[in-house]
């Protein structure tokens with residue numbers, strides 16, 4: 277074998293040996309990493325989904341201003357002129373009482389006669405306002421309050437009040453996800469670094485002898501990094517498998533129950549080779565960072 | 578091979594352990610460093626292999642200034658120095674072969690070449706065919722032989738022994754000393770630190786005596802023979 281090849285073979289043998297010498301501990305550490313990645317993955321998926329929903333709704337942002345029947349043309353003109361100058365307003369469609377009635381009739385032909393029976397057209401004139409997609413929920417609420425203050429305005433309907441709630445929920449979720457994720461990652465790092473510390477302790481004699489024989493720091497440290505990486509890799513693959521199992525089990529149930537939101541999430545995390553690779557890579561990275569922290573503390577050069 | 582020039586080492590409590598120490602050892606010499614327990618023998622050896630740094634003075638090993646060696650260069654210095662201690666420091670979890678292979682691995686030697694080398698080394702220390710034995714199955718003298726084989730693995734120019742016969746019965750101790758002598762005859766420079774005067778008397782070699790951090794006497798082999 278050539279030198280580099282031999283070194284690689286040595287490194288791998290030592291890394292595996294290290295994992296094998298305390299297999300139970302390595303498995304526990306790997307599972308902790310798996311749980312961390314699993315929760316992070318779920319958080320990420322749900323967040324991604326809610327943010328997507330909020331985004332889509334945002335695109336359709338709009339409100340309808342219903343005018344009173346006694347709204348004078350001048351009042352109406354003042355309102356439309358004012359709205360035209362508002363930056364939040366993208367475009368506007370005016371509907372008269374008659375147009376509203378016609379629209380109603382064409383949409384509900386079976387009830388058209390009902391409308392004709394009435395002496396007076398009960399449908400109000402309205403302004404349908406399409407907002408600029410960049411408008412925030414709070415800006416929209418402010419605009420609604422201003423419009424409500426105009427003379428001749430009966431009411432303003434913006435069926436998407438819950439959008440504000442959704443938006444703040446996604447913001448909250450992002451914050452909470454980041455906090456919980458950071459906490460979990462720190463916990464996982466702590467546990468990995470603890471495993472490596474035990475491994476260093478178990479091999480301290482060997483390390484002393486290696487130093488005396490003239491092993492470089494890199495040579496001494498490499499197997500520990502490999503141990504961390506193997507453990508993390510294992511955790512990442514377990515997390516990916518659990519997620520795909522969750523998808524297979526819960527997905528159809530949710531679809532049947534109409535849980536549209538979460539089905540989307542689970543789609544995102546379904547079994548795909550690329551995602552397994554991402555999880556495995558994230559696990560290996562966690563393992564190596566944890567190892568690095570431990571080597572810094574317990575294996576000074 | 579080894580040159581100390583005005584070397585002082587002070588750990589900071591009380592007197593310095595080594596004080597303005599100067600001596601030198603020629604390539605191919607077998608010398609003894611004697612002194613009571615606490616005289617500074619181990620510290621002196623540690624300075625040579627870069628485990629400690631002097632507070633002042635310079636130390637040269639094979640022409641290289643090791644007193645100002647970068648940390649990253651210490652491993653390469655050590656590959657040229659074999660070190661043997663009172664306890665053999667063999668890994669209990671590896672066979673005799675595994676222990677010696679371990680030293681070869683560090684230098685990047687593996688595979689069949691390394692296995693053959695282990696066989697040669699074991700033969701050289703009188704342990705031929707003992708590859709598969711475990712350290713726990715060996716006597717103290719045999720363990721020390723394996724430790725010597727491991728120290729020789731990378732063909733160092735210099736061997737440092739720190740009380741290498743300290744745990745052995747006198748007759749076994751003599752065998753080990755003869756082994757050191759044979760290794761020296763083959764060209765390796767050896768510095769052997771001990772507090773045991775009996776060891777020194779038998780060998781009739783150069784003796785450096787360390788008292789309170791200073792070399793108080795440096796007797797050449799001829800004189801030592803006369804004392805015999």
Ligand SMILES: Nc1ncnc2c1ncn2[C@@H]1O[C@H](COP(=O)(O)OP(=O)(O)O)[C@@H](O)[C@H]1O
Pocket residue numbers: 588594612613614615616617618619620621
């Ligand atoms: N790392 C250290 N820190 C502080 N004191 C030390 C250290 N190493 C050795 N000493 C002190 O230096 C003196 C010489 O020790 P040592 O070199 O081990 O002597 P010897 O090997 O001759 O018995 C002792 O008093 C010991 O306590």
Ligand SMILES: [Mg+2]
Pocket residue numbers: 615618619620739
């Ligand atoms: Mg000593």
